[in-house]
Amino acid sequence: MKISNLKKLKPKKLIVFDIDGTLTLTKAPMDPEMAKLMAQLLAAKKVAVIGGGKYGLFKEQLAPLYRLKLSKQLLEKLFLFPSTATSFYRYNSGWKNIYALQLSxxxxxxxxxxxxxxxxxxxxxxxxxxxxxxxxxxxxxxxxxxxxxxxxxxxxxxxxxxxxxxxxxxxxxxxxxxxxxxxxxxxxxxxxxxxxxxxxxKKGIDKAYGLKQIQKYVHVPIKDMLFVGDAIFPGGNDYAVVRTGVDYVPVTGPEQTKEIIRAVLEKPE
Ligand SMILES: [Mg+2]
Missing domain, CATH: 3.30.1240.20 (Eukaryotic phosphomannomutase, cap domain)
Incomplete structure (x- = not known):
């Protein structure tokens, strides 16, 4: 369901972000302010990032966050789903690839x-x-x-x-x-x-598939997730999430995403 008023949002365990146009400008690294906010968010919530780009690109886009030298405990709450969740990486004394659904x-x-x-x-x-x-x-x-x-x-x-x-x-x-x-x-x-x-x-790979993979591998039900993306409209590459029934907030770009993160951080549990 679309969340128009964040004050009415039920507490969520996991915040899922699209990457391009949401956390960063297209293919660009996240800005320092976003990195700081993400670090604060990781202290409070689990965070998953999903996007069409491959893992190598994710690493570059998230580099400003890694430069903050997050603790192992925080990194273990960050889950990366590059290539539209056809692969999954999590932190366990270093970043580990958990699966990759290869085309032949x-x-x-x-x-x-x-x-x-x-x-x-x-x-x-x-x-x-x-x-x-x-x-x-x-x-x-x-x-x-x-x-x-x-x-x-x-x-x-x-x-x-x-x-x-x-x-x-x-x-x-x-x-x-x-x-x-x-x-x-x-x-x-x-x-x-x-x-x-x-x-x-492969067929059936979209952000709805992505959320289901996140549910399966991070062990958080979709009802406990909040999805944030810049293309949640018909024809947009985030639109498929609507089908899953997830609570979502559309944004126009990273600046609005920062507002959402601040609002989530301010929310009492
Ligand atoms: Mg996007």
Whole structure:
């Protein structure tokens, strides 16, 4: 259920955050203020982070939090579900991978070929590509229309601005690529999710699947979770969570997420 008034929220055991556009700007590290708030939140609650990016990217985005030198006790309350929860990492004297739902090599090759075929067919040739356009992440294959490393190469400000601009101007094109790829790999699921990226995974992988995985592996029922995300609207990559009945709060970006964290911290148990 959508929570419009946090004062009316029942106490929750676990706060689940989307990462891109919620805890951080797209693919960027979280800012120092967010890192501090997350550390405070971990002292009070369990926290899970879920996003389309792979674990390596999560690590970079969460680096400002790790730099606060959290105690082992706090790190053990942080649960990471990269690649839309097709993998899971938890802290137990170091970060450990608990599972990874890999696509088969044949599936991955088929998706890569499908992306190449579609890009060729529509004649998509951007002026500059930053890093790889098609990336095999094992659990998913991702097309990044401007390349994987826009933000890493251009820096947060310019990189995010370029991606935002592209997303605004090419919404239709991205949907079209998604539809065409879906026709070529009907046995898999195509997610036209991020600003500039399209992910292909096994069927049934979305944030609802993610919450169920969190429930199963962190042992907190969905009714005791609060989900915070920037794309909880039809067509948005957080929208699937609504189906699970979880209590959720939509945000427009990290600044609003900070407000939510402050509100949760102020809430008496
Ligand atoms: Mg997001």
């Amino acid at each position: 090599l044949a599936e991955r090759n088929k998706v890569k070929k499908a992306f190449r075929t579609v890009l060729k067919e529509i004649g998509y040739a951007p002026k500059r590509v930053y890093g790889k356009m098609i990336e095999d992440r094992g659990t998913q294959v991702t097309l990044s229309t401007l390349g994987q490393d826009v933000v890493a190469i251009l820096g947060t400000k310019r990189g995010v601005a370029l991606k935002t601009k592209w997303a605004k101007e090419n919404r239709e094109l991205k949907m079209k690529i998604g539809r065409m790829v879906a026709k070529l790999v009907p046995e898999l699921e195509v997610h036209v999710a991020g600003f500039t990226s399209i992910d292909v995974t």
